[in-house]
Amino acid sequence: MPIIHHMMKNVVSVRSLAVTRDGNEVLRGLDFEVAPGQVTGLLGPSGCGKTTLMRSLVGVQRLTSGSVEVLGSPAGSASLRDQIGYVTQQASVYDDLTVTENLRFFARILGLGNERVSECVDLVALGEHRDRVVSHLSGGQRSRVSLAVALLGQPSLLVLDEPTVGLDPVLRVELWQTFHALADAGAAVLVSSHVMDEASRCDRLLLMREGRLIADDTPAGLLGNTGADDIESAFLALVQQEASA
């Protein structure tokens, strides 16, 4: 494999990535990079392979072929385990513990103290609910607990699978501000969404369809190249171009 000179500049480097699950080709040869200091949006319809791609970056998905490097090591390496924050669609926290108890548990696994726990509770605006049992919280609040866990270790790579689903608009704006603040602090933030109108909030977009990347550009660049008025129309234009090509 050729040595990629700008490898260290990118937090994630994906080469010819393919994943087949239960006989389905979920990812069909992807190549891209994710840069630090940016919010990268991964957009595409439900079932296009976004979650499998994110799992591959985090290192919990077995790859069929190709490679994924994170911070210079193969995804899933032991050295990366305290460098990546991952939020799944389902809130992966303990329903029968309070917000603080959940965070304290994961903080101890990461070797962090209680100050960091309070900081992360505040980052996701759950201060008022810190002593409530998670099962008594709303769906949106639960996913924020899950996000807070991912923020604990101040990860270099933050992978967020549809983190804004079901949140009220005010909170959504706040969360996007948080993502940008984390990127400004130097992290690479990868956010997936099937809602195209969230695209404008990203520094860069990866558009995905049926296991392939159909675009990798800035929101403005994407609109310029396709002559579309919004990202949804740009997506349609790209699909039509592909079909006629």
Added chain:
Amino acid sequence: MSAVTPRATTAVTTRVLTQLRRDHRTLAMLLVLPCALMSLLWWMFDGLPGDGFSSLGPALLALIPFIIMFLVTSVTTLRERTSGTLERLLAMPMGKLDFLLGYAIAFGLVAALQSALAVGVCVWLLDLTIVGSVWMLMVVAVVDAVLGTALGLFVSAFARTEFQAVQFMPAVVIPQILLCGLFVPRDALPRVLEVISDLLPLSYAVDAMQTVAATNETGDVWRDIGLVAAYAVVALALGALTLRRQSP
């Protein structure tokens, strides 16, 4: 496999115990049910000639912690697998052994408390005859509970739903109860069944309990405890193999 990190192990133990403390009904059942069942056994033999309670009681004291911890652990870890928390932990700097030991220690502690209550009720309220040491009885009960925990962790890997997990109880536990010597003395079983019974860990746990209850002998008991502990270690190792950091 990574080495054991006491910090992570105690974090798991503390968390499991906190969850249990919050679930009052489960906690009450864990502590009260064994005492109630032992009392029921005592009542059955009340008024009958002979000391049926003292001959069956020790075996039941071995069975209860094993069965309960097997059930509790298989459902708890299955929940951990399906809720995504296990995957999250394995993507963190968390040793598989830390996870398993954390659980084993938490449920071992619960089992110690559970058995202390059950043994206390049997010995001081129900006049169970124990020739050997009551402490020894407790050690057997705890090792037995850890074995139940270890097997529960292992089988939870093969269940996709809580219904399936619960079905492993009759599959894994009832044959051991039938063959442990409680119904037919093990050396009187058909040869094939005797060999199978020699391979099942619960046989040694029941043996140990009966020896402590009937004699002052300790050598045999320690050998039995060692065997049960060895089975628990093997089950934990098999359980570690089912914890995968990557899935297909």
